[in-house]
Amino acid sequence: MKTFYVYMMTNRSRVVLYTGVTNSLERRLWFHRNAGLRSFTKRYKVDRLVYYESFSDAHDAISREKEIKGWRREKKNDLVRTLNPRWKDLGKELFDPNIGKVTRRECCE
Helix, strand or coil, X not given: CCCEEEEEEECCCCCCEEEEEECCHHHHXXXXXXXXXXXXXXXXXXXXXXXXXXXXXXXXXXXXXXXXXXXXXXXXXXXXHHHCCCCCCHHHHHCXXXXXXXXXXXXXX
């Protein structure tokens, strides 16, 4: 059975908060960190995973993403603090300090 994730990423200064949905958190982080210069995450230096939730149903994950995207910023901040009060980069803890170890070939297969 596949797992789907709603996730939130931010930049070093926490000015930008990006919310997305994926079926592979590790692969998605790799894409965000290796995106082209015109991408939103590259432009705003969004590179830190600060929150995620997992779902067994894609529709539930998409609904949750839309719900969170409709919230005001302070409510999103409160949600992040429930899992990650110090706003640490969870990607490093979940996978490893060098998330870039996943190669482009592995990501795209």
